Amino acid sequence: MNDPAQIDPVVKLTLLTRSFEQGGVKIDVLRGVNLTVAPGEIVALLGPSGSGKSTLLQAVGLLEGGFGGKIEIAGTEASALNGDDRTVLRRDRIGFVYQFHHLLPDFNAIENVMLPQLVAGKDREDAAVRATALLEALGLGQRLDHRPSQLSGGEQQRVAVARALANRPALVLADEPTGNLDEATADKVLGQFLELVRGTGSAALVATHNERLAKSMDRVVRLHEGVLQ
Ligand SMILES: Nc1ncnc2c1ncn2[C@@H]1O[C@H](COP(=O)(O)OP(=O)(O)OP(=O)(O)O)[C@@H](O)[C@H]1O
Numbered sequence: 001m002n003d004p005a006q007i008d009p010v011v012k013l014t015l016l017t018r019s020f021e022q023g024g025v026k027i028d029v030l031r032g033v034n035l036t037v038a039p040g041e042i043v044a045l046l047g048p049s050g051s052g053k054s055t056l057l058q059a060v061g062l063l064e065g066g067f068g069g070k071i072e073i074a075g076t077e078a079s080a081l082n083g084d085d086r087t088v089l090r091r092d093r094i095g096f097v098y099q100f101h102h103l104l105p106d107f108n109a110i111e112n113v114m115l116p117q118l119v120a121g122k123d124r125e126d127a128a129v130r131a132t133a134l135l136e137a138l139g140l141g142q143r144l145d146h147r148p149s150q151l152s153g154g155e156q157q158r159v160a161v162a163r164a165l166a167n168r169p170a171l172v173l174a175d176e177p178t179g180n181l182d183e184a185t186a187d188k189v190l191g192q193f194l195e196l197v198r199g200t201g202s203a204a205l206v207a208t209h210n211e212r213l214a215k216s217m218d219r220v221v222r223l224h225e226g227v228l229q
Pocket residue numbers: 020021022029047048049050051052053054055056
C-alpha cells in the first residue's frame with residue numbers, strides 16, 4: 001500500500017515570481033508564492049481584482065513563461081521541461097475552466113467534450129461514452145447535440161466543466177468559473193462542478209472573488225501583495 005506521505009502533491013510552487021512592465025514601470029505581481037495542493041484537494045484562490053489570481057493560474061497551467069521559482073505538477077518539475085513536454089504534461093494532467101466557456105461554436109456539446117480526448121489519442125467511441133456520461137451527470141442528457149449558441153449560459157459552463165474533466169486530469173484549474181452567471185445559477189453550476197470533481201478524485205484550484213462559494217471548498221488561500229496568506 002502507498003504511504004500517503006510518499007504521494008507527490010499535484011501542485012507544488014516554490015518561491016514563484018512574476019513581474020510585468022507597465023508604462024516603463026516594473027510591477028511585481030507574484031513575489032514568492034509557495035503553494036502545495038494535495039491529490040483530490042479543492043482549493044479556493046481568493047484575492048481582490050488585479051492581485052494576480054489569473055497570473056498564478058497561468059503559471060500552474062503551464063500556459064505562459066516568464067516566471068521565476070519552481071513549478072512542480074504531479075511530481076514533474078515543469079519549469080525544467082522543453083515546450084513539447086510541457087504541452088503533453090498540460091494536456092494529460094490539467095483541465096481548464098474559464099469565466100467564459102470558450103466552447104467551439106460549430107461543434108455540439110458532446111463533440112466539444114470529445115475533442116480533448118481525441119487530441120489525447122483516445123478511441124472515438126470511448127470518447128463519446130465518456131462525454132455522454134459527464135454531460136448526463138451535469139444534467140445535460142437532453143442537450144448532447146446542442147451547439148453552444150443553443151444553450152443557456154449555465155448550460156454552456158456545464159459543458160465547459162465536462163470538457164475540463166474529460167481526460168481525467170489530476171488537476172482542474174478554474175478561473176472565475178461562475179463569474180459570468182447570476183447568483184442562483186452560479187451556485188448550482190459550482191455545486192455540480194465540485195461534486196463531479198470530488199467524484200473523479202481530481203484536485204482543483206479555483207480562482208474566485210466569491211467568499212461564500214470559496215467556503216464550500218476544502219481550503220481557502222488568499223493572494224495579498226504578491227504572496228499567499
Ligand atoms: N500580460 C501582461 N502584461 C502586463 N501586465 C499584466 C499582464 N498580465 C497581467 N498583468 C497585470 O498583473 C496584475 C494581476 O493581473 P491578474 O489578471 O493576474 O489579476 P486577477 O487577480 O486575476 O484579477 P481579476 O480578479 O480582476 O481577474 C494586474 O495589475 C495586471 O494589470
